[in-house]
Structure formats: C-alpha cells, structure tokens
Amino acid sequence: xxxxxxxxxxxxxxxxxxxxxxxxxxxxxxxxxxxxxxxxxxxxxxxxxxxxxxxxxxxxxxxxxxxxxxxxxxxxxxxxxxxxxxxxxxxxxxxxxxxxxxxxxxxxxxxxxxxxxxxxxxxxxxxxxxxxxxxxxxxxxxxxxxxxxxxxxxxxxxxxxxxxxxxxxxxxxxxxxxxxxxxxxxxxxxxxxxxxxxxxxxx
Numbered sequence: 001x002x003x004x005x006x007x008x009x010x011x012x013x014x015x016x017x018x019x020x021x022x023x024x025x026x027x028x029x030x031x032x033x034x035x036x037x038x039x040x041x042x043x044x045x046x047x048x049x050x051x052x053x054x055x056x057x058x059x060x061x062x063x064x065x066x067x068x069x070x071x072x073x074x075x076x077x078x079x080x081x082x083x084x085x086x087x088x089x090x091x092x093x094x095x096x097x098x099x100x101x102x103x104x105x106x107x108x109x110x111x112x113x114x115x116x117x118x119x120x121x122x123x124x125x126x127x128x129x130x131x132x133x134x135x136x137x138x139x140x141x142x143x144x145x146x147x148x149x150x151x152x153x154x155x156x157x158x159x160x161x162x163x164x165x166x167x168x169x170x171x172x173x174x175x176x177x178x179x180x181x182x183x184x185x186x187x188x189x190x191x192x193x194x195x196x197x198x199x200x201x202x203x
Contacts, residue, residue, distance in 0.1 A: 003150070006032060006165035012123045015165055016130045022162045023134065028052055030139050030153055031127070032167030033067070034095050034120040035175060035193070036146035037153040039161065040067070040134035043077070043108035052135060055157045058142040064108040065097050065115035067136035069128035077133060078102055078114050084181055092118040093125060095176040096194040108135050113182050123167065138175065148172045 004018060005011045019029050019040070026047030029040040039055065041048030043066045053060050068074040071089070078100035080088065088098065097117040102109055117136065119125060128134060138146040139153035147153040148170045154160070177192030188196055 001160040001162065001164060003164040003166055006123060006127075006167040009123075009126075012126050015127060018163055019127060019165070020131045023048060023131065025162075026051060027162030028055060029134070030150060030161050030164040031124060031134070032121060032165065032170050033124060033136060034171060035173055036148055036170055037139040037150060038067070038136045039139045040136065041108075043106045043114075043133055043135050046107040049107040049135070052137060055159050055161065056137065056140070056142045057158050058137070061110060063110035063113075063115065064135040064137045065117060066106075066108055066133050067117055067119050067124065067128060068133045069125045070118065073128065073133050074116055074118060076103070077106065078116055081181070084186070091194065093120045094118070094194050095120055095174075095192060096196070097176045097178045099178070099180040099182055099189070101182055113180075115178065117176060127165075146175060 004015050006015055022029050023042040026045050028051050030037055031040045039052050041052055097115050099113050099115045102114045140147050140156040144156050150164055150166045174192045177194040178190035179196050180187045180189050
C-alpha cells in the first residue's frame with residue numbers, strides 16, 4: 001500500500017499517474033471528499049468494484065455511487081432529463097448525489113440506474129478531471145460510521161487498498177443528500193447537507 005499527500009496543487013498533480021495506474025489494474029484508492037474519505041475505483045471495472053465490496057464487506061447486490069469532475073464526464077454515464085438539468089447545473093458541485101438512468105451498463109451499478117455526483121472538493125475534482133470518473137462510496141466497513149481521517153478509514157476496512165491519498169482531516173458532518181430522479185417525481189432517499197428543494201436553486 002502506497003500513501004501520498006493530497007493537499008497542495010503539486011501533490012494533486014503528482015497523484016494523477018499513481019491513481020490512474022492503480023484503478024487501471026482493478027485497484028482501489030482511498031481519497032478525500034467534501035465530507036468523508038471514500039473508496040475510488042474505475043466504475044467500469046468489475047475487478048475494482050468487487051475489490052471495494054470485499055474491503056467494505058458490502059453486500060454485492062448494492063451498487064456504488066460515482067464521482068465525476070464535470071458535466072461531460074457525468075453525461076457519459078447517465079441521462080439527465082431536461083426537467084432537472086437547470087437545477088442540477090446550479091447546484092453542482094455540491095454534497096448532492098442523484099440517481100439517474102444509465103446510458104450504458106457499468107460494473108458499479110445494479111439495474112439500469114446509477115448514483116452520480118460532482119463533488120464539492122476542488123482537489124478531488126482536479127484529480128477526476130485527469131483520471132476520469134471514480135466510485136465514491138465511503139471508506140469504512142459496511143454498517144460502520146464513515147471516517148474523516150485516513151488512519152480511521154484504514155482501521156475500518158477489511159484489508160489494505162492499493163493507494164491512499166491523504167488530504168488531512170475532512171469536514172465530516174452528514175453524507176451527501178441522495179435524491180432519486182428516475183420516477184415521475186423526485187424522491188429524497190437520504191437527507192443530507194444539501195436541501196433539494198432550496199428555492200434559490202430551483203430551475
């Protein structure tokens with residue numbers, strides 16, 4: 001297991017090649033998000049997704065959310081209907097994860113939908129821009145609390161990831177708000193730090 005600092009711009013740039021190599025080989029990277037540490041793998045890699053399920057002890061039938069740097073990456077994976085496009089463009093980047101119909105099947109998903117987010121973490125977005133979308137499930141054993149430090153995440157996991165990006169102590173708080181946009185009406189699946197019906201961002 002290799003650990004790299006992930007705070008300064010030069011450190012973010014230096015992490016690009018190691019992260020790309022790790023996920024290309026079906027490996028998993030511990031990385032900071034705007035709230036907690038997460039587990040990043042190539043969402044298209046069956047080996048990477050399986051590795052995350054093992055590290056977390058997560059039931060195989062549960063899909064994994066995916067983090068994207070921007071709208072171009074996001075729309076390569078999912079279909080964003082016109083009804084929510086303006087609203088989401090105003091909201092993101094934010095601690096808001098939405099479930100949308102998939103364009104093409106990916107290993108991280110279960111069924112025909114995928115949970116996606118453009119995270120409110122500048123360094124992480126810079127990394128994603130260079131390496132592509134990565135999974136973003138929390139870096140902890142399934143059923144345990146999410147972690148704000150690398151050390152806590154590594155203690156919680158059932159094994160060692162291939163690479164760790166140490167961004168210091170993350171903000172913590174609540175996990176991202178989770179909203180299902182695949183039905184006739186939006187449905188909040190998990191209340192989080194971002195208020196879905198905030199009148200300032202309604203399109």
